[in-house]
Amino acid sequence: MAGHIQDRWYKTETGANGKSVRARTDRHGKGMRYRARYIGPDGTEKSKSFPDGQKRLADQWLAHIEADMSRGQYLDPAASRVTFRQYAEKWLSTQTTDMTTRESVESALRGHAIPYLGPRPLGSFKPEHIRDWLSELEKAVPASSYRRVIYNNVSTVLNAAVDDGHLPKNPCHAQSVRPPAAGTGRVVPWSAERVFAVRAALPERYRAAVDLGGGCGLRQGEIFGLPADEIRFDSGWLHIVNQVRVTKQGLVFAPPKRNKVRDVPLSDRVAHVLKQHMETFPPVEITLPWLRADGPRVTKRLLFTRLDGAGAVRRTDFNDRAWKPALVEAGVIPQPKPGERYQSAREHGMHALRHFYASVLLDAGENVKALSHYLGHNDPGFTLRVYTHLMPSSDARARKAVDGLYESTGPAPDGPQTAPER
Numbered sequence: 195m196a197g198h199i200q201d202r203w204y205k206t207e208t209g210a211n212g213k214s215v216r217a218r219t220d221r222h223g224k225g226m227r228y229r230a231r232y233i234g235p236d237g238t239e240k241s242k243s244f245p246d247g248q249k250r251l252a253d254q255w256l257a258h259i260e261a262d263m264s265r266g267q268y269l270d271p272a273a274s275r276v277t278f279r280q281y282a283e284k285w286l287s288t289q290t291t292d293m294t295t296r297e298s299v300e301s302a303l304r305g306h307a308i309p310y311l312g313p314r315p316l317g318s319f320k321p322e323h324i325r326d327w328l329s330e331l332e333k334a335v336p337a338s339s340y341r342r343v344i345y346n347n348v349s350t351v352l353n354a355a356v357d358d359g360h361l362p363k364n365p366c367h368a369q370s371v372r373p374p375a376a377g378t379g380r381v382v383p384w385s386a387e388r389v390f391a392v393r394a395a396l397p398e399r400y401r402a403a404v405d406l407g408g409g410c411g412l413r414q415g416e417i418f419g420l421p422a423d424e425i426r427f428d429s430g431w432l433h434i435v436n437q438v439r440v441t442k443q444g445l446v447f448a449p450p451k452r453n454k455v456r457d458v459p460l461s462d463r464v465a466h467v468l469k470q471h472m473e474t475f476p477p478v479e480i481t482l483p484w485l486r487a488d489g490p491r492v493t494k495r496l497l498f499t500r501l502d503g504a505g506a507v508r509r510t511d512f513n514d515r516a517w518k519p520a521l522v523e524a525g526v527i528p529q530p531k532p533g534e535r536y537q538s539a540r541e542h543g544m545h546a547l548r549h550f551y552a553s554v555l556l557d558a559g560e561n562v563k564a565l566s567h568y569l570g571h572n573d574p575g576f577t578l579r580v581y582t583h584l585m586p587s588s589d590a591r592a593r594k595a596v597d598g599l600y601e602s603t604g605p606a607p608d609g610p611q612t613a614p615e616r
Contacts (some may be wrong), residue, residue, distance in 0.1 A: 197232025197259070199252050228252045232259055235268060241269070243594055273360045274317020279308050281360060282351050294488075297441065301349070302344045311348070315359040319352070320481060321368035328374065336541060337540060340375035380583055383553035384546050388524065395520035400512070402471035403498060407547025408554075409464040412570050414451055414544040415439055418507040422477040422495040432458045434570065436494070437507050443487035445506050447494065454570040471497065480506045517544065552577075553584045 203222045209215040226243035230252040236238045244252040262268040272308045282303055289296050310327050328345065335341045349366035356364050365371065372509050393404040406412045406420065415437035424433040439448040449455065453455045460468075477495040498507050503514075518536040527537045548569060555565050562585075566577035 195231060197256055199249060199256070200229040200231055200383065201249075202229060203227050203508050210337055228567055230256045234252050234270060236262065236270070239532030240271060240421050241585065246469070254270075259382070264558045266363060267540060269359055269362060271317070273358070275315045276318060276360055277312060278314050278319075278351075281355055282308055282312070285354055287392060295475060299347050302347050304329060306335060306344045307348045307351075316352075316355050319361055319365045321365045324348075324365045324368070324371050328371070332374075337538065341377050344375050381549045381580060382541075383549045383550075383584065386550075388526065389547065389550055391524035392520050392526065395523035397501065397504045399501065399518055400498065400516055403544075404547060405464045405467045407544055409467075410458050411551035411555075412458070413437065413451065413549050413570070415448075417499050417544070418496070418509070419494070420497050422472065422497060423495060425460070425465075425468060427460070430460045430462075430465070432460050434458060436483070438496075438509075440509050441487065445482055445508060446486060446489065447482045447484050447543060449494050450570055452570070452572055454572065456567060456570050459566050469496070475499075478503060482506060496582070513543070549581075552581050555583050556581060 196255045202225075202373075202514070203219060204216045205219050207217045208212050210373070227239050228249050229243040229247040230237060230244065231241045242252075242255060260270065274373065286300050286303065289299070293609075307327070310330055311323070314323060327348075328341075331341050331344065335344065345366070349364060352361070352364045352366055355361055365374075390410050395402050396404065403417045407414070410432055412420070412434065416434055419438035420432070420434075421436070421437050423433060426433065427530070434450055435449050437450055439446050442557045448527060475497075477497055478499045480496045480499065481491050481493040481495055483489040499505060500507055500511075514536070518527065519540055522536070524530050526542050530536050552565060552569065556562075562578050562581075566574040569577060571577045
C-alpha cells in the first residue's frame with residue numbers, strides 16, 4: 195500500500211495488563227475521522243481526510259494512488275488544484291516566441307478563454323467543460339477560423355499542463371470534442387477596384403500606405419515604421435529594417451517579423467506616390483524605445499504619423515478611426531448602427547493588401563522564392579501553401595505556349611472551323 199489510514203478518533207494505548215487497547219482521542223466525534231497518508235514521489239507526505247463511515251473510500255483512494263504511481267500516472271493533488279488562469283498566466287510569462295506572436299496568443303487567451311475557463315482547477319477538467327466553452331465561444335466569435343486559433347491556444351496550454359503533471363490528459367483531445375472548423379484557408383485577394391476605392395476613402399495622410407501594402411507587400415507595422423532614409427529612390431528598392439509594434443507598455447520600434455530584414459523592389463509608380471506624399475507630409479522625427487518600454491531610445495524619420503502629426507501611428511487607433519471607416523465608404527463592410535462598433539473585419543485588414551500584392555506578382559509570373567523573400571517569409575514552402583491557388587494553372591500555360599508556337603509559324607492550321615466544303 196502507498197501509505198496508511200489514520201483513525202483520528204481512536205488511539206492505541208497499553209493497558210494496565212500490558213496489552214494494547216483502543217482509547218478515544220480528544221478529537222473523538224469531531225471533524226473528519228480518517229486521514230489517508232502516503233509519501234509522494236517528491237519525498238513529501240500527502241494526505242486526504244474522509245468522514246466517519248468512509249474508511250473503505252479511504253482505502254480505495256490509497257489503492258488508486260498506489261496504482262497511479264506504479265503506472266507512472268501519478269498527479270500531485272496540489273498541482274491538480276492549480277486553476278487554468280493561474281497556469282495560463284505562468285505559461286504566458288515563459289513563452290520565448292516572437293513578441294508579436296506572444297501578444298496575439300495572450301490576447302486570445304485573456305479575451306476568450308480565461309474569463310470562462312479561468313476559475314476551474316486543472317485536475318477537474320473534463321471534455322464536457324471544453325464543449326461548453328466552445329458553445330459559448332461560438333456566440334462571441336463569429337469567425338470559425340479565429341475560434342480555431344483560440345481553441346488551439348487553449349489546447350497548447352493544456353498540453354503543457356499535462357506535461358507538467360497538473361492533469362492526466364488533455365480534454366481537447368477527446369473524441370467528443372469537435373474543434374472549430376479551420377475554414378477554407380484559401381486567400382481571396384481583393385480586386386484592384388477595391389484596393390483603390392479603399393485608398394480613396396482614407397484620409398490623404400494615409401493613402402500612400404495602401405501603395406506600400408498593395409504595391410510593395412509591406413506589413414502594417416512595417417508601413418508605419420518605414421523611415422524616409424530606407425527608401426532608395428535612386429536604385430528602386432525599399433530596405434525593410436524595422437516596424438512600429440504595439441506592446442502593453444506602449445509603442446516601440448522593433449525588427450521586422452522573425453527578424454527578416456529584407457529589400458523589396460520599389461516600382462516607379464509607387465516611388466512617385468511616395469515622393470508626392472513626402473512633399474505634402476514631410477517625414478517627422480519620432481523617438482521610441484527599441485523592442486521594449488525600457489529599451490534604448492531610437493529616433494527615425496517616419497513617413498506616417500498620427501493625424502495630429504505628433505507621434506507614431508498606433509495600429510489599433512488607425513484601424514478604428516481610419517481603416518474601418520474607409521472600408522465602410524468603399525462598401526467592404528456595412529455602416530454600423532448608432533451605438534454599435536464596426537463589424538469585425540479580420541479578413542479585410544491591411545493584411546489584405548499583402549495578399550493583393552502576392553496575387554499581382556504571381557499573375558505576372560514572379561517565382562515563389564522571390565515572392566517569399568519580398569514578403570519576409572521564412573520558408574518559400576509556406577508562401578507556396580498560402581498562394582498556390584493563385585498561381586496561373588499549368589493547363590493555361592500549356593495552351594498559351596502551344597498557341598504561341600502556331601502563331602509564330604504562320605496561318606492557323608485546318609480544323610473544324612476551317613475544313614473545306616465537299
